């Protein structure tokens with residue numbers, strides 16, 4: 001690894017984010033943990049995600065032309081680990097989304113753009129499911145963190 005790559009990874013580890021699970025179904029159904037998520041546009045309502053070219057989710061997402069994004073809440077570290085390839089007992093998707101998530105976006109695939117070793121996935125939000133409000137799962141400095149939350 002070059003010193004620029006090392007510095008790049010270290011710098012990005014200092015960018016705090018929420019944690020999502022992106023899921024799609026085309027024949028089979030798959031979910032994948034992703035922190036590279038952003039809100040892109042309000043009118044129309046668009047979101048964007050970076051999905052690895054090697055992810056098994058990617059061909060499903062293209063074939064389905066639709067996907068969900070579940071925003072994980074505090075306490076869902078195990079769900080995040082499961083959908084990042086470190087399986088946990090009893091974790092799965094319910095109706096195409098993570099049960100108990102803070103919020104779920106149901107998206108139609110709007111566009112795919114090349115992005116180096118990832119693909120930039122743009123989705124048009126068609127429906128929103130809001131869960132109970134509460135503290136989010138936060139990822140920072142290569143670990144799960146907690147947000148100070150008023151009790």
Ligand SMILES: Cc1cc2nc3c(=O)[nH]c(=O)nc-3n(C[C@H](O)[C@H](O)[C@H](O)COP(=O)(O)OP(=O)(O)OC[C@H]3O[C@@H](n4cnc5c(N)ncnc54)[C@H](O)[C@@H]3O)c2cc1C
Pocket residue numbers: 019029030031032033034035036037050051052054055056057058080081082083084085086087091092093118139
């Ligand atoms: C905090 C964090 C953030 C990340 N952010 C990103 C990111 O922004 N972009 C990115 O490309 N990668 C990201 N990754 C890496 C990514 O989550 C993994 O590389 C992922 O496992 C690869 O995706 P895949 O589609 O090949 O997954 P797979 O290996 O196919 O699946 C991942 C895991 O989910 C399980 N699973 C899949 N579908 C189901 C289902 N329907 N029911 C039950 N279990 C299922 C599988 O058994 C497997 O254990 C992140 C990882 C972590 C830990």
